[in-house]
Amino acid sequence: MNLFNRVLGREGPSKEVAKERLRLVLVHDRVGVSPQFLEVLKEDLIRVISQYMEIDDASMRVDLSGSNNSVALVANIPIKRVKRGLIAKTRRQEETVPR
Amino acid sequence: MGEVIVVTSGKGGVGKTTTTANIGTGLAMDGHKVVLVDSDIGLRNLDVVMGLENRIVYDIVDVVDGFCRLKQALIKDKRFDDLYLLPAAQTKDKTAVSPEQMKGLCEELKQEFDYVLVDSPAGIEQGFRNAIAGAEKAIIVTTPEVAAVRDADRIIGLLEAEGKEGPSLVINRLRHHMVKRGDMMDIEDMIDILAIDLLGVIPEDEYIVVSTNRGEPAILNKNSLAGRAYRNISRRIQGEDVPLMPLDTEPSLLERLRRLMGFSSK
Ligand SMILES: Nc1ncnc2c1ncn2[C@@H]1O[C@H](COP(=O)(O)OP(=O)(O)OP(=O)(O)O)[C@@H](O)[C@H]1O
Numbered sequence: 272m273n274l275f276n277r278v279l280g281r282e283g284p285s286k287e288v289a290k291e292r293l294r295l296v297l298v299h300d301r302v303g304v305s306p307q308f309l310e311v312l313k314e315d316l317i318r319v320i321s322q323y324m325e326i327d328d329a330s331m332r333v334d335l336s337g338s339n340n341s342v343a344l345v346a347n348i349p350i351k352r353v354k355r356g357l358i359a360k361t362r363r364q365e366e367t368v369p370r
Numbered sequence: 371m372g373e374v375i376v377v378t379s380g381k382g383g384v385g386k387t388t389t390t391a392n393i394g395t396g397l398a399m400d401g402h403k404v405v406l407v408d409s410d411i412g413l414r415n416l417d418v419v420m421g422l423e424n425r426i427v428y429d430i431v432d433v434v435d436g437f438c439r440l441k442q443a444l445i446k447d448k449r450f451d452d453l454y455l456l457p458a459a460q461t462k463d464k465t466a467v468s469p470e471q472m473k474g475l476c477e478e479l480k481q482e483f484d485y486v487l488v489d490s491p492a493g494i495e496q497g498f499r500n501a502i503a504g505a506e507k508a509i510i511v512t513t514p515e516v517a518a519v520r521d522a523d524r525i526i527g528l529l530e531a532e533g534k535e536g537p538s539l540v541i542n543r544l545r546h547h548m549v550k551r552g553d554m555m556d557i558e559d560m561i562d563i564l565a566i567d568l569l570g571v572i573p574e575d576e577y578i579v580v581s582t583n584r585g586e587p588a589i590l591n592k593n594s595l596a597g598r599a600y601r602n603i604s605r606r607i608q609g610e611d612v613p614l615m616p617l618d619t620e621p622s623l624l625e626r627l628r629r630l631m632g633f634s635s636k
Pocket residue numbers: 379381382383384385386387388389410415490491492542543544572573574575576578579582596
């Protein structure tokens with residue numbers, strides 16, 4: 272907002288506000304329209320994460336959480352155990368990576 | 371065999387009926403056989419916008435209830451021999467017609483006509499379900515406002531779920547001077563957000579009100595900016611590649627003077 276507008280008490284162009292609000296509301300709308308959306312996403316997450324750690328998929332939660340100007344995908348995934356083999360493997364990879 | 375195109379929006383009052391009347395008239399101007407179907411049962415409007423309200427004998431509910439044959443309910447336009455209207459019933463409600471009946475009706479109409487344009491009611495309930503039932507294509511009308519675009523997005527999702535061909539967008543009531551000063555979303559913003567094809571842009575135009583007063587679609591008036599934009603849309607529907615019309619034609623000083631003095635050309 273420039274000084275001129277601020278002195279006059281005018282706010283900036285409202286189009287950017289409209290676009291931003293629309294973007295956020297559509298994130299919620301599009302996900303909300305399909306109840307399966309988050310379920311399918313959750314199953315995919317379980318599949319991928321299970322390769323690295325043993326998780327408690329029964330009490331896992333995946334949700335959208337919104338604040339004023341952002342929407343976040345929030346996943347709460349209780350871990351039961353981390354797979355040891357993979358840790359060793361990633362460490363070995365780290366060592367062989369040339370600097 | 372013709373094609374069935376539904377004009378829909380989600381939000382009410384954004385210009386579905388105006389768009390249906392103008393595009394339909396435009397297609398008829400180019401010599402196509404066109405029928406306009408008013409599927410807004412209980413709130414019929416298309417007859418008035420077309421200036422045909424005094425000629426109605428039977429309506430769409432009479433047809434599905436078997437009180438009359440389809441041909442008997444079709445009203446011939448005043449100006450074009452191959453333009454017809456199938457009016458909605460005014461006294462019944464949306465449930466008087468089912469999506470299956472609507473589908474059957476559209477099937478029958480597209481045997482006879484090149485274009486069957488269905489004017490949808492607002493909302494996403496049965497009236498909307500009826501309107502899209504027999505349609506292969508959809509035109510989504512929206513205005514450059516948050517609520518209208520949001521509803522358009524919802525409708526696009528619903529059409530997708532129904533397996534309808536990619537819908538196209540008409541942006542109505544664009545006010546160029548507001549876009550210019552950054553107080554209205556522009557064409558690009560909306561296409562970007564909705565991610566669908568643009569069919570055309572209609573400027574805000576006082577002449578739309580005049581034309582509805584008279585019952586003569588604005589497309590018949592070459593001096594109307596909205597009318598010219600509708601003309602372009604109807605040509606695009608026929609497959610012509612028509613560039614977007616420049617909308618930055620603010621009324622000239624002379625025009626503004628004329629209007630001030632009451633000599634308006636419109
Ligand atoms: N481009 C325009 N410029 C000025 N006025 C317009 C324009 N388009 C539509 N209008 C006006 O907006 C009002 C609503 O238009 P219309 O009836 O076509 O909307 P609709 O989507 O069919 O509404 P409904 O949801 O009630 O069926 C009418 O009074 C019409 O004259």
